[in-house]
Amino acid sequence: MTEGCGQEQTRWITTIIMSTALQDHEISTVLQRQHHRVRYSESVETGSVIFPLSGIAFILSDTQDLLRTGEEEFSKRIQKFINIHRNSFLVLSAALHGPEEWSAMFRIQRRFLGSNLRVIPVHNPAETVKLMLTMAKITSKPQADDTRCKMEMTKAQIIEKSPVWKMLQEYQLHCN
Numbered sequence: 650m651t652e653g654c655g656q657e658q659t660r661w662i663t664t665i666i667m668s669t670a671l672q673d674h675e676i677s678t679v680l681q682r683q684h685h686r687v688r689y690s691e692s693v694e695t696g697s698v699i700f701p702l703s704g705i706a707f708i709l710s711d712t713q714d715l716l717r718t719g720e721e722e723f724s725k726r727i728q729k730f731i732n733i734h735r736n737s738f739l740v741l742s743a744a745l746h747g748p749e750e751w752s753a754m755f756r757i758q759r760r761f762l763g764s765n766l767r768v769i770p771v772h773n774p775a776e777t778v779k780l781m782l783t784m785a786k787i788t789s790k791p792q793a794d795d796t797r798c799k800m801e802m803t804k805a806q807i808i809e810k811s812p813v814w815k816m817l818q819e820y821q822l823h824c825n
Contacts, residue, residue, distance in 0.1 A: 661786050666690055666699040675774040676709070683782075694730045700785035706734035707781055712743040712750045720753070724760060731766045738784070739768045740777055746770050 664686040671677050672689050676698070681687050693699060699706040708730050715723050731737045739757065743750045750770075758768050771777045786792050808814050 660684075661782075661789075661792070662686070663700060663702055663785060663789065664688065666693060666697075666701060668693050668695050668697045670695045671698065671709070676778055679774065679778045694726060694733070697730065698781060699734070700781070700789075702790070703785040703788040705736040705738065705785060705788055706730070707738045707740050709740045709742065709777065712741050712746070712753060715741070715753055715757075716749065720756060720760075724757070727757070727761065727766065731761070731764050735765055736788070737766050739766055740771055740780070741768060742771050742773070742777065744772060746772075 662684055665680055666688050667677060667680075667690070669689045669691050677687060694708060696709045697706060698709060708727065710723070727739060741750070741754055741757075746754075754768055754770060761768075769780065771780060787796060
């Protein structure tokens with residue numbers, strides 16, 4: 650097993666690249682309060698939040714904005730985003746996801762089916778930040794290695810304590 654397996658850091662801090670359009674957004678404020686290194690860029694797609702050390706990117710959008718601007722224009726923006734980012738997530742925010750919002754979300758999912766885009770509904774900025782940080786943390790290199798190590802240990806323990814495994818070992822002893 651790898652050294653340090655099972656040891657958890659008390660505080661996880663990362664670098665985040667955000668679209669300048671999100672500079673005054675509540676999400677930006679929350680991330681900075683948590684001491685993450687937030688950098689702003691005009692060269693990324695509007696509404697983007699990128700975690701370069703984790704290799705994932707989110708594009709944030711309000712469901713009502715999507716319904717107002719029209720799906721065709723929105724789809725062009727999303728297509729550009731997924732062409733750039735390999736692990737991409739569309740985070741659709743709405744206080745309440747009613748039939749109209751769910752319908753729009755399913756149309757987007759259908760349109761980008763088979764692509765590297767995953768669509769995630771959220772209700773508020775706090776939920777958005779928690780979602781993004783959880784996904785970024787679990788896909789960051791040290792955390793991913795630690796998770797893989799824990800899964801291997803768990804698998805070994807399950808096999809070791811399995812009654813089926815014990816029965817097979819006993820059967821093998823009787824056959825020899």
